[in-house]
Amino acid sequence: MTALESEDEDEEQHPLPDLPNADEYEEIRMRCAPNPNTSWHLGHARMGAVIGTYKERYDGWFVCRFDDTDPETKRPDLDAYDAIVEDIRYLGFEPDRVAKASDRLETYYDAARRLIDADGAYTCTCPGEEFSELKNAGEPCPHREKGPETSREEFEAMVAGEYDAGEIVLRVKTEIEHKNPALRDWVAFRIVDTPHPREEAAEYRCWPMLDFQSGIDDHEMGVTHIIRGIDLQDSAKRQQFVYDYFGWEYPEVIHWGHVTLDEYDVPMSASKLVELIDAGKFDGWDDPRLPTLTSLRRRGIRGEAVTAAMIELGTSTSNVDLAMSSVYANNRELIDDDADRNFLVRDGVEKPLLGGPDTAKPPVHPEHEERGVREIPVGGGVLVEPDDVPPNGSRVWLKGLGCVRHTRDAFEYVDDDIDVVREEDVPVVHWVSADENRALTLRTMDGDVSGVAEPGVADIPVDEVVQFERVGFARIDGQDGKTVAYFAHE
Protein backbone atom coordinates (compact mmCIF):
# COMPACT_ATOMS: atom_id res chain seq x y z
CA MET A 1 0.00 0.00 0.00
CA THR A 2 1.35 3.42 -0.81
CA ALA A 3 1.62 6.20 1.69
CA LEU A 4 -1.02 8.11 -0.18
CA GLU A 5 -3.57 5.33 0.09
CA SER A 6 -2.97 4.88 3.77
CA GLU A 7 -3.49 8.59 4.31
CA ASP A 8 -6.75 8.39 2.46
CA GLU A 9 -7.90 5.67 4.76
CA ASP A 10 -7.03 7.68 7.83
CA GLU A 11 -8.93 10.51 6.29
CA GLU A 12 -12.14 8.53 6.30
CA GLN A 13 -11.79 7.17 9.77
CA HIS A 14 -11.84 10.07 12.15
CA PRO A 15 -15.27 10.67 13.58
CA LEU A 16 -14.52 14.14 14.90
CA PRO A 17 -15.55 17.03 12.67
CA ASP A 18 -12.85 19.13 11.03
CA LEU A 19 -11.60 22.01 13.12
CA PRO A 20 -12.96 25.32 11.87
CA ASN A 21 -10.65 27.07 9.39
CA ALA A 22 -7.91 24.60 10.14
CA ASP A 23 -6.10 25.29 6.90
CA GLU A 24 -5.70 28.96 7.69
CA TYR A 25 -3.17 28.21 10.39
CA GLU A 26 0.39 27.05 9.97
CA GLU A 27 0.13 24.97 13.08
CA ILE A 28 -2.93 23.94 15.07
CA ARG A 29 -2.27 24.98 18.65
CA MET A 30 -4.62 24.05 21.45
CA ARG A 31 -4.76 24.16 25.19
CA CYS A 32 -6.11 21.81 27.74
CA ALA A 33 -6.80 24.02 30.74
CA PRO A 34 -7.83 22.03 33.79
CA ASN A 35 -8.22 23.24 37.32
CA PRO A 36 -5.79 21.13 39.36
CA ASN A 37 -8.05 20.38 42.26
CA THR A 38 -8.62 16.67 41.61
CA SER A 39 -7.45 14.04 39.20
CA TRP A 40 -9.82 13.39 36.36
CA HIS A 41 -13.16 11.69 35.96
CA LEU A 42 -14.77 10.71 32.67
CA GLY A 43 -16.13 14.21 32.13
CA HIS A 44 -12.66 15.71 32.15
CA ALA A 45 -11.39 12.93 29.94
CA ARG A 46 -13.28 14.33 27.02
CA MET A 47 -11.02 17.34 27.01
CA GLY A 48 -7.83 15.31 26.94
CA ALA A 49 -9.19 12.82 24.45
CA VAL A 50 -10.50 15.32 21.93
CA ILE A 51 -7.60 17.74 22.13
CA GLY A 52 -5.09 14.91 21.95
CA THR A 53 -6.86 13.40 18.98
CA TYR A 54 -6.92 16.70 17.12
CA LYS A 55 -3.25 17.18 17.88
CA GLU A 56 -2.44 13.89 16.23
CA ARG A 57 -4.76 14.46 13.34
CA TYR A 58 -3.38 17.88 12.47
CA ASP A 59 0.14 17.22 13.68
CA GLY A 60 -0.52 20.07 16.05
CA TRP A 61 0.52 21.18 19.49
CA PHE A 62 -1.11 21.49 22.86
CA VAL A 63 -0.25 22.86 26.23
CA CYS A 64 -1.62 21.48 29.46
CA ARG A 65 -2.14 24.74 31.25
CA PHE A 66 -3.27 24.63 34.83
CA ASP A 67 -5.62 27.53 35.40
CA ASP A 68 -4.93 27.63 39.11
CA THR A 69 -5.74 31.24 39.87
CA ASP A 70 -8.05 30.73 42.81
CA PRO A 71 -6.12 29.78 45.95
CA GLU A 72 -9.29 29.80 48.01
CA THR A 73 -12.61 28.65 46.53
CA LYS A 74 -11.07 26.33 43.95
CA ARG A 75 -7.97 25.64 45.94
CA PRO A 76 -5.49 23.55 43.96
CA ASP A 77 -4.43 20.15 45.23
CA LEU A 78 -0.67 19.86 44.91
CA ASP A 79 -0.92 16.20 43.90
CA ALA A 80 -3.38 16.93 41.13
CA TYR A 81 -0.90 18.65 38.82
CA ASP A 82 1.06 15.48 38.18
CA ALA A 83 -1.99 13.26 38.45
CA ILE A 84 -3.69 15.12 35.62
CA VAL A 85 -0.66 14.87 33.36
CA GLU A 86 -0.72 11.13 34.13
CA ASP A 87 -4.40 11.04 33.23
CA ILE A 88 -3.62 12.65 29.88
CA ARG A 89 -0.92 10.04 29.27
CA TYR A 90 -3.36 7.31 30.19
CA LEU A 91 -5.66 8.60 27.48
CA GLY A 92 -2.76 8.21 25.09
CA PHE A 93 -1.37 11.72 24.71
CA GLU A 94 1.60 13.76 25.78
CA PRO A 95 1.29 17.51 26.24
CA ASP A 96 3.88 19.50 24.30
CA ARG A 97 4.15 21.85 27.21
CA VAL A 98 2.93 21.98 30.78
CA ALA A 99 2.36 25.39 32.34
CA LYS A 100 0.86 26.81 35.46
CA ALA A 101 -1.01 30.10 35.53
CA SER A 102 0.25 30.63 39.06
CA ASP A 103 3.77 30.96 37.61
CA ARG A 104 2.67 33.68 35.25
CA LEU A 105 1.23 36.41 37.44
CA GLU A 106 3.69 39.04 36.23
CA THR A 107 2.53 38.45 32.67
CA TYR A 108 -1.05 39.12 33.68
CA TYR A 109 -0.07 42.21 35.65
CA ASP A 110 1.74 43.60 32.63
CA ALA A 111 -1.27 43.02 30.46
CA ALA A 112 -3.48 44.67 33.05
CA ARG A 113 -1.26 47.73 33.13
CA ARG A 114 -1.44 48.06 29.38
CA LEU A 115 -5.17 47.63 29.46
CA ILE A 116 -5.58 50.30 32.12
CA ASP A 117 -3.37 52.70 30.18
CA ALA A 118 -5.57 52.12 27.14
CA ASP A 119 -8.53 53.07 29.32
CA GLY A 120 -9.81 49.53 29.00
CA ALA A 121 -10.00 48.75 32.69
CA TYR A 122 -10.62 50.55 35.95
CA THR A 123 -10.31 49.84 39.62
CA CYS A 124 -13.59 49.65 41.47
CA THR A 125 -14.34 49.61 45.18
CA CYS A 126 -18.09 49.02 44.87
CA PRO A 127 -19.35 46.24 47.10
CA GLY A 128 -20.35 43.32 44.90
CA GLU A 129 -24.07 43.62 45.43
CA GLU A 130 -24.15 47.32 44.77
CA PHE A 131 -22.29 46.91 41.54
CA SER A 132 -24.55 44.08 40.53
CA GLU A 133 -27.61 46.28 40.93
CA LEU A 134 -26.12 49.08 38.89
CA LYS A 135 -25.00 46.62 36.27
CA ASN A 136 -28.41 45.03 35.98
CA ALA A 137 -29.88 48.49 35.53
CA GLY A 138 -27.28 49.22 32.85
CA GLU A 139 -25.78 52.06 34.86
CA PRO A 140 -22.07 52.77 35.33
CA CYS A 141 -20.62 52.89 38.80
CA PRO A 142 -18.88 56.07 40.02
CA HIS A 143 -15.42 54.56 39.52
CA ARG A 144 -15.82 53.90 35.84
CA GLU A 145 -14.59 57.28 34.65
CA LYS A 146 -11.92 57.99 37.22
CA GLY A 147 -9.28 57.88 34.50
CA PRO A 148 -6.34 55.57 33.80
CA GLU A 149 -3.89 57.32 36.11
CA THR A 150 -5.87 56.79 39.27
CA SER A 151 -6.73 53.26 38.25
CA ARG A 152 -3.11 52.56 37.51
CA GLU A 153 -2.07 53.80 40.93
CA GLU A 154 -4.71 51.74 42.67
CA PHE A 155 -3.88 48.68 40.65
CA GLU A 156 -0.22 48.92 41.66
CA ALA A 157 -1.42 49.09 45.24
CA MET A 158 -3.50 45.97 44.66
CA VAL A 159 -0.42 44.17 43.38
CA ALA A 160 1.63 45.48 46.28
CA GLY A 161 -0.77 43.95 48.73
CA GLU A 162 -2.19 47.15 50.13
CA TYR A 163 -5.78 45.98 50.01
CA ASP A 164 -7.65 43.18 51.71
CA ALA A 165 -9.97 40.74 49.97
CA GLY A 166 -13.24 42.33 48.94
CA GLU A 167 -12.04 45.91 49.06
CA ILE A 168 -11.24 46.45 45.43
CA VAL A 169 -11.25 44.83 42.01
CA LEU A 170 -10.03 45.68 38.55
CA ARG A 171 -12.85 45.67 35.98
CA VAL A 172 -12.63 45.47 32.23
CA LYS A 173 -14.53 48.34 30.66
CA THR A 174 -16.93 46.74 28.20
CA GLU A 175 -20.36 48.22 27.48
CA ILE A 176 -22.35 48.91 30.58
CA GLU A 177 -25.55 48.82 28.54
CA HIS A 178 -24.68 45.66 26.65
CA LYS A 179 -27.89 43.73 26.16
CA ASN A 180 -26.34 40.65 27.69
CA PRO A 181 -25.82 41.47 31.38
CA ALA A 182 -23.21 38.73 31.61
CA LEU A 183 -20.81 40.82 29.57
CA ARG A 184 -21.01 44.14 31.39
CA ASP A 185 -17.77 45.37 33.02
CA TRP A 186 -16.59 42.06 34.35
CA VAL A 187 -13.97 41.56 37.03
CA ALA A 188 -10.41 40.93 35.82
CA PHE A 189 -8.52 40.91 39.13
CA ARG A 190 -9.46 40.57 42.77
CA ILE A 191 -7.66 40.25 46.08
CA VAL A 192 -7.39 36.85 47.73
CA ASP A 193 -6.04 36.76 51.28
CA THR A 194 -5.46 33.01 51.35
CA PRO A 195 -1.96 32.15 50.12
CA HIS A 196 -1.67 29.91 47.09
CA PRO A 197 -0.69 26.34 48.06
CA ARG A 198 2.23 26.39 45.68
CA GLU A 199 5.24 27.84 47.40
CA GLU A 200 6.33 29.66 44.27
CA ALA A 201 3.06 31.58 44.19
CA ALA A 202 2.35 31.92 47.88
CA GLU A 203 3.26 35.60 48.12
CA TYR A 204 0.75 36.84 45.56
CA ARG A 205 -2.53 38.36 46.73
CA CYS A 206 -3.78 40.01 43.56
CA TRP A 207 -5.19 37.23 41.37
CA PRO A 208 -6.65 37.37 37.87
CA MET A 209 -10.02 35.85 37.12
CA LEU A 210 -10.20 32.99 34.63
CA ASP A 211 -11.53 35.10 31.77
CA PHE A 212 -8.64 37.53 32.00
CA GLN A 213 -5.90 35.02 32.68
CA SER A 214 -6.86 32.51 30.04
CA GLY A 215 -7.55 35.23 27.52
CA ILE A 216 -4.04 36.56 27.91
CA ASP A 217 -2.48 33.11 27.96
CA ASP A 218 -4.31 31.90 24.89
CA HIS A 219 -2.90 34.79 22.95
CA GLU A 220 0.61 34.58 24.43
CA MET A 221 0.77 30.85 23.79
CA GLY A 222 -0.39 31.21 20.21
CA VAL A 223 -3.50 29.13 20.70
CA THR A 224 -5.46 28.82 17.47
CA HIS A 225 -8.32 26.66 18.67
CA ILE A 226 -10.06 26.70 22.01
CA ILE A 227 -12.17 23.68 22.89
CA ARG A 228 -14.14 23.90 26.11
CA GLY A 229 -17.50 23.43 27.80
CA ILE A 230 -20.68 25.42 27.32
CA ASP A 231 -20.35 26.83 30.81
CA LEU A 232 -17.72 29.09 29.26
CA GLN A 233 -19.87 30.14 26.32
CA ASP A 234 -19.85 33.77 27.37
CA SER A 235 -16.12 33.79 28.02
CA ALA A 236 -15.25 34.32 24.41
CA LYS A 237 -17.52 37.32 24.26
CA ARG A 238 -16.08 38.75 27.44
CA GLN A 239 -12.51 38.19 26.35
CA GLN A 240 -13.25 39.69 22.97
CA PHE A 241 -13.31 43.12 24.63
CA VAL A 242 -9.76 42.62 25.89
CA TYR A 243 -8.65 41.32 22.51
CA ASP A 244 -10.17 44.37 20.86
CA TYR A 245 -8.26 46.74 23.14
CA PHE A 246 -5.03 44.98 22.26
CA GLY A 247 -5.84 44.46 18.60
CA TRP A 248 -5.53 40.71 18.91
CA GLU A 249 -7.46 38.15 16.96
CA TYR A 250 -9.56 35.76 18.98
CA PRO A 251 -8.92 32.03 18.40
CA GLU A 252 -11.48 29.70 16.87
CA VAL A 253 -13.66 28.33 19.59
CA ILE A 254 -15.72 25.18 20.04
CA HIS A 255 -18.05 24.62 22.97
CA TRP A 256 -19.49 21.31 23.95
CA GLY A 257 -22.23 20.23 26.32
CA HIS A 258 -21.97 18.31 29.52
CA VAL A 259 -21.41 14.58 29.64
CA THR A 260 -23.60 12.41 31.81
CA LEU A 261 -23.08 8.73 32.37
CA ASP A 262 -25.30 5.72 32.59
CA GLU A 263 -24.46 2.79 34.89
CA TYR A 264 -23.15 4.90 37.74
CA ASP A 265 -25.02 5.85 40.87
CA VAL A 266 -22.75 8.72 41.78
CA PRO A 267 -22.86 12.18 40.24
CA MET A 268 -19.95 13.03 37.98
CA SER A 269 -18.80 16.10 39.75
CA ALA A 270 -15.32 16.45 41.14
CA SER A 271 -16.50 18.22 44.28
CA LYS A 272 -19.26 15.67 44.96
CA LEU A 273 -16.82 12.83 44.50
CA VAL A 274 -14.40 14.39 46.94
CA GLU A 275 -17.26 14.81 49.40
CA LEU A 276 -18.35 11.17 49.11
CA ILE A 277 -14.82 9.86 49.43
CA ASP A 278 -14.10 12.09 52.43
CA ALA A 279 -17.30 10.81 54.02
CA GLY A 280 -15.87 7.30 53.78
CA LYS A 281 -18.47 6.04 51.33
CA PHE A 282 -15.76 4.80 48.98
CA ASP A 283 -12.29 3.36 49.32
CA GLY A 284 -10.66 6.17 47.48
CA TRP A 285 -10.43 7.94 44.18
CA ASP A 286 -9.92 4.61 42.39
CA ASP A 287 -12.85 2.74 43.96
CA PRO A 288 -14.39 0.58 41.20
CA ARG A 289 -17.76 2.20 41.79
CA LEU A 290 -16.48 5.62 40.74
CA PRO A 291 -16.31 7.06 37.22
CA THR A 292 -12.74 8.25 37.66
CA LEU A 293 -9.91 7.51 35.29
CA THR A 294 -7.84 5.91 38.03
CA SER A 295 -10.75 3.61 38.75
CA LEU A 296 -11.14 2.62 35.11
CA ARG A 297 -7.43 2.05 34.84
CA ARG A 298 -7.50 -0.21 37.87
CA ARG A 299 -10.30 -2.18 36.29
CA GLY A 300 -8.14 -2.90 33.28
CA ILE A 301 -9.81 -0.49 30.92
CA ARG A 302 -7.35 1.02 28.51
CA GLY A 303 -7.13 4.73 28.10
CA GLU A 304 -7.43 4.26 24.36
CA ALA A 305 -10.87 2.78 24.89
CA VAL A 306 -11.94 5.81 26.88
CA THR A 307 -10.53 8.09 24.21
CA ALA A 308 -12.32 6.21 21.46
CA ALA A 309 -15.63 6.47 23.30
CA MET A 310 -15.11 10.19 23.86
CA ILE A 311 -14.30 10.77 20.22
CA GLU A 312 -17.55 9.09 19.27
CA LEU A 313 -19.41 11.70 21.27
CA GLY A 314 -18.28 14.37 18.87
CA THR A 315 -18.27 18.01 19.90
CA SER A 316 -21.90 19.10 19.83
CA THR A 317 -23.05 21.83 22.16
CA SER A 318 -25.96 19.82 23.47
CA ASN A 319 -25.56 17.64 26.51
CA VAL A 320 -24.73 14.02 25.86
CA ASP A 321 -25.19 10.74 27.69
CA LEU A 322 -22.14 8.56 27.47
CA ALA A 323 -23.12 4.90 27.45
CA MET A 324 -20.50 2.96 29.35
CA SER A 325 -21.17 0.13 26.92
CA SER A 326 -19.39 2.25 24.36
CA VAL A 327 -16.25 2.35 26.51
CA TYR A 328 -16.58 -1.36 27.16
CA ALA A 329 -17.09 -2.25 23.52
CA ASN A 330 -13.97 -0.33 22.60
CA ASN A 331 -11.99 -1.90 25.41
CA ARG A 332 -13.14 -5.42 24.62
CA GLU A 333 -11.80 -5.04 21.14
CA LEU A 334 -8.43 -3.98 22.54
CA ILE A 335 -7.99 -6.63 25.21
CA ASP A 336 -9.81 -9.75 24.03
CA ASP A 337 -6.94 -11.08 22.00
CA ASP A 338 -4.41 -10.81 24.83
CA ALA A 339 -6.61 -11.85 27.72
CA ASP A 340 -5.92 -15.42 28.79
CA ARG A 341 -8.97 -17.47 29.77
CA ASN A 342 -9.55 -18.66 33.30
CA PHE A 343 -12.34 -20.10 35.38
CA LEU A 344 -13.87 -18.20 38.25
CA VAL A 345 -16.91 -19.49 40.13
CA ARG A 346 -18.91 -17.00 42.16
CA ASP A 347 -21.04 -18.22 45.05
CA GLY A 348 -20.12 -21.76 44.13
CA VAL A 349 -22.32 -24.78 44.77
CA GLU A 350 -20.25 -27.88 45.52
CA LYS A 351 -21.00 -31.22 43.92
CA PRO A 352 -19.07 -34.48 44.35
CA LEU A 353 -17.71 -35.66 41.05
CA LEU A 354 -17.99 -39.37 40.23
CA GLY A 355 -15.51 -40.58 37.64
CA GLY A 356 -13.89 -38.74 34.80
CA PRO A 357 -10.33 -37.59 34.10
CA ASP A 358 -7.93 -36.29 36.76
CA THR A 359 -6.95 -33.26 34.78
CA ALA A 360 -8.85 -30.88 32.55
CA LYS A 361 -7.08 -29.14 29.69
CA PRO A 362 -9.00 -26.15 28.37
CA PRO A 363 -7.15 -23.83 26.00
CA VAL A 364 -5.44 -20.70 27.27
CA HIS A 365 -7.19 -18.81 24.48
CA PRO A 366 -9.65 -20.44 22.08
CA GLU A 367 -8.44 -18.39 19.12
CA HIS A 368 -4.79 -19.06 19.81
CA GLU A 369 -3.99 -22.75 20.02
CA GLU A 370 -0.29 -21.97 20.07
CA ARG A 371 -0.63 -20.56 23.57
CA GLY A 372 -1.34 -24.08 24.80
CA VAL A 373 -3.68 -25.37 27.46
CA ARG A 374 -4.17 -24.89 31.18
CA GLU A 375 -3.78 -28.07 33.18
CA ILE A 376 -6.40 -27.98 35.87
CA PRO A 377 -6.52 -30.69 38.54
CA VAL A 378 -10.04 -31.98 39.05
CA GLY A 379 -10.24 -33.92 42.32
CA GLY A 380 -13.26 -35.42 43.97
CA GLY A 381 -15.69 -32.55 43.55
CA VAL A 382 -16.39 -29.37 41.65
CA LEU A 383 -17.95 -25.98 42.28
CA VAL A 384 -20.27 -24.39 39.78
CA GLU A 385 -22.37 -21.24 39.91
CA PRO A 386 -25.90 -21.76 41.27
CA ASP A 387 -27.58 -20.90 37.98
CA ASP A 388 -25.45 -23.47 36.19
CA VAL A 389 -26.55 -26.48 38.26
CA PRO A 390 -28.73 -28.52 35.90
CA PRO A 391 -32.03 -30.03 37.09
CA ASN A 392 -31.72 -33.47 38.59
CA GLY A 393 -31.23 -36.02 35.85
CA SER A 394 -29.97 -33.50 33.32
CA ARG A 395 -26.52 -33.12 31.92
CA VAL A 396 -24.13 -30.22 31.78
CA TRP A 397 -20.80 -29.91 29.98
CA LEU A 398 -17.95 -28.82 32.23
CA LYS A 399 -15.66 -26.84 29.98
CA GLY A 400 -12.41 -28.61 29.26
CA LEU A 401 -13.43 -31.57 31.35
CA GLY A 402 -16.43 -33.32 29.88
CA CYS A 403 -20.07 -34.13 30.29
CA VAL A 404 -21.63 -34.92 33.67
CA ARG A 405 -25.11 -35.83 34.75
CA HIS A 406 -26.68 -34.40 37.89
CA THR A 407 -27.79 -37.46 39.89
CA ARG A 408 -28.36 -38.04 43.62
CA ASP A 409 -26.87 -34.62 44.38
CA ALA A 410 -23.64 -35.43 42.63
CA PHE A 411 -22.16 -34.98 39.18
CA GLU A 412 -21.65 -38.31 37.50
CA TYR A 413 -19.22 -38.35 34.64
CA VAL A 414 -20.76 -39.60 31.42
CA ASP A 415 -18.56 -40.27 28.47
CA ASP A 416 -20.60 -38.26 25.97
CA ASP A 417 -19.06 -36.72 22.91
CA ILE A 418 -18.91 -32.96 22.49
CA ASP A 419 -21.63 -33.32 19.86
CA VAL A 420 -24.24 -33.45 22.63
CA VAL A 421 -23.63 -29.78 23.21
CA ARG A 422 -24.81 -28.93 19.73
CA GLU A 423 -27.20 -31.76 19.05
CA GLU A 424 -28.89 -32.14 22.41
CA ASP A 425 -28.50 -28.64 23.77
CA VAL A 426 -26.40 -29.62 26.76
CA PRO A 427 -25.28 -26.35 28.39
CA VAL A 428 -21.56 -25.60 28.64
CA VAL A 429 -20.45 -24.16 31.95
CA HIS A 430 -17.29 -23.21 33.78
CA TRP A 431 -16.26 -24.83 37.06
CA VAL A 432 -13.54 -25.00 39.67
CA SER A 433 -12.18 -27.97 41.60
CA ALA A 434 -13.48 -28.20 45.15
CA ASP A 435 -10.11 -29.56 46.30
CA GLU A 436 -7.63 -27.31 44.60
CA ASN A 437 -8.54 -23.72 43.94
CA ARG A 438 -7.65 -20.14 44.64
CA ALA A 439 -9.79 -17.81 46.71
CA LEU A 440 -10.59 -14.62 44.87
CA THR A 441 -12.39 -11.36 45.52
CA LEU A 442 -13.88 -9.73 42.49
CA ARG A 443 -14.40 -6.02 42.98
CA THR A 444 -17.22 -4.75 40.80
CA MET A 445 -19.28 -1.60 40.34
CA ASP A 446 -21.99 -3.28 42.38
CA GLY A 447 -19.75 -4.25 45.24
CA ASP A 448 -17.38 -7.06 46.09
CA VAL A 449 -18.09 -10.65 45.10
CA SER A 450 -16.21 -13.60 46.53
CA GLY A 451 -15.46 -16.70 44.58
CA VAL A 452 -12.89 -19.33 43.81
CA ALA A 453 -10.74 -19.57 40.72
CA GLU A 454 -8.72 -22.30 39.11
CA PRO A 455 -5.34 -22.72 40.88
CA GLY A 456 -3.30 -21.14 38.08
CA VAL A 457 -4.88 -17.78 38.83
CA ALA A 458 -2.58 -17.54 41.85
CA ASP A 459 0.38 -17.22 39.49
CA ILE A 460 -0.96 -14.49 37.22
CA PRO A 461 1.12 -11.35 37.63
CA VAL A 462 -0.56 -8.33 39.09
CA ASP A 463 -1.73 -5.89 36.43
CA GLU A 464 -2.54 -8.56 33.88
CA VAL A 465 -5.99 -8.52 32.33
CA VAL A 466 -7.72 -11.86 31.99
CA GLN A 467 -11.09 -13.15 30.96
CA PHE A 468 -12.99 -15.23 33.45
CA GLU A 469 -15.00 -17.33 31.06
CA ARG A 470 -18.70 -16.57 31.10
CA VAL A 471 -18.12 -13.93 33.77
CA GLY A 472 -16.15 -11.21 32.08
CA PHE A 473 -12.86 -9.38 31.84
CA ALA A 474 -10.95 -8.35 34.92
CA ARG A 475 -7.58 -6.99 35.93
CA ILE A 476 -5.55 -8.84 38.52
CA ASP A 477 -4.93 -6.33 41.26
CA GLY A 478 -3.37 -8.25 44.11
CA GLN A 479 -1.98 -11.70 44.93
CA ASP A 480 -1.49 -11.34 48.63
CA GLY A 481 -2.70 -14.63 50.12
CA LYS A 482 -5.72 -14.55 47.89
CA THR A 483 -6.35 -12.99 44.53
CA VAL A 484 -8.05 -9.65 44.19
CA ALA A 485 -9.35 -8.80 40.75
CA TYR A 486 -11.13 -5.69 39.50
CA PHE A 487 -14.00 -6.40 37.16
CA ALA A 488 -13.91 -4.48 33.89
CA HIS A 489 -16.96 -5.58 31.92
CA GLU A 490 -18.44 -8.62 30.24
Next chain:
RNA sequence: GCUCCGGUGGUGUAGUCCGGCCAAUCAUAUUGCCCUCUCGAGGCAAUGACCGGGGUUCAAAUCCCCGCCGGAGCACCA
Protein backbone atom coordinates in the same frame (compact mmCIF):
# COMPACT_ATOMS: atom_id res chain seq x y z
C1' G B 1 -36.24 39.08 34.96
C1' C B 2 -32.21 39.75 31.02
C1' U B 3 -28.95 37.09 27.49
C1' C B 4 -26.94 33.02 24.75
C1' C B 5 -27.01 27.82 22.94
C1' G B 6 -29.31 23.39 21.53
C1' G B 7 -33.37 19.59 20.14
C1' U B 8 -32.13 13.15 14.34
C1' G B 9 -33.76 5.68 16.82
C1' G B 10 -32.43 3.31 23.94
C1' U B 11 -27.41 5.93 23.46
C1' G B 12 -23.88 8.70 20.46
C1' U B 13 -23.21 10.40 15.56
C1' A B 14 -23.57 11.77 9.88
C1' G B 15 -26.61 14.90 6.97
C1' U B 16 -28.62 21.09 8.29
C1' C B 17 -24.27 26.42 6.16
C1' C B 18 -25.19 25.68 -0.28
C1' G B 19 -33.47 22.36 0.01
C1' G B 20 -33.95 17.32 -4.16
C1' C B 21 -29.25 11.59 -4.93
C1' C B 22 -32.35 11.06 2.89
C1' A B 23 -38.58 6.03 2.76
C1' A B 24 -32.06 9.34 6.51
C1' U B 25 -25.20 7.23 7.69
C1' C B 26 -22.12 4.71 10.95
C1' A B 27 -21.27 2.84 15.80
C1' U B 28 -23.27 1.06 20.15
C1' A B 29 -27.62 -1.36 22.23
C1' U B 30 -31.47 -5.06 22.08
C1' U B 31 -33.46 -9.52 19.75
C1' G B 32 -33.10 -13.77 16.54
C1' C B 33 -30.17 -17.15 13.56
C1' C B 34 -25.16 -19.31 12.19
C1' C B 35 -20.47 -20.61 14.23
C1' U B 36 -18.05 -21.83 18.85
C1' C B 37 -16.37 -26.69 24.73
C1' U B 38 -17.80 -18.73 27.08
C1' C B 39 -23.19 -15.24 28.13
C1' G B 40 -16.18 -13.33 24.89
C1' A B 41 -14.70 -13.19 19.70
C1' G B 42 -16.48 -13.82 14.52
C1' G B 43 -20.65 -13.95 10.64
C1' C B 44 -25.80 -12.80 9.11
C1' A B 45 -30.46 -10.50 9.93
C1' A B 46 -34.16 -7.74 12.43
C1' U B 47 -35.67 -3.61 15.67
C1' G B 48 -35.57 1.57 16.09
C1' A B 49 -35.26 8.58 14.88
C1' C B 50 -35.76 13.99 11.89
C1' C B 51 -39.68 18.02 19.24
C1' G B 52 -44.78 20.13 17.64
C1' G B 53 -47.66 23.39 14.51
C1' G B 54 -47.87 26.70 10.59
C1' G B 55 -45.45 28.98 6.20
C1' U B 56 -42.21 29.29 1.55
C1' U B 57 -41.41 25.64 -2.47
C1' C B 58 -42.67 21.30 -7.78
C1' A B 59 -39.63 19.48 -3.43
C1' A B 60 -38.02 20.74 3.71
C1' A B 61 -34.38 16.89 8.73
C1' U B 62 -32.31 21.05 5.91
C1' C B 63 -35.05 27.81 4.83
C1' C B 64 -38.78 31.29 7.71
C1' C B 65 -42.34 32.11 11.84
C1' C B 66 -44.72 30.62 16.39
C1' G B 67 -44.77 27.30 20.26
C1' C B 68 -42.83 23.31 23.46
C1' C B 69 -38.72 21.05 25.83
C1' G B 70 -33.63 20.98 27.51
C1' G B 71 -28.90 23.32 28.73
C1' A B 72 -25.72 27.55 29.95
C1' G B 73 -24.40 32.56 31.70
C1' C B 74 -25.81 37.26 34.35
C1' A B 75 -19.65 35.34 40.89
C1' C B 76 -14.38 39.44 43.89
C1' C B 77 -15.40 30.11 41.02
C1' A B 78 -13.07 27.45 37.29
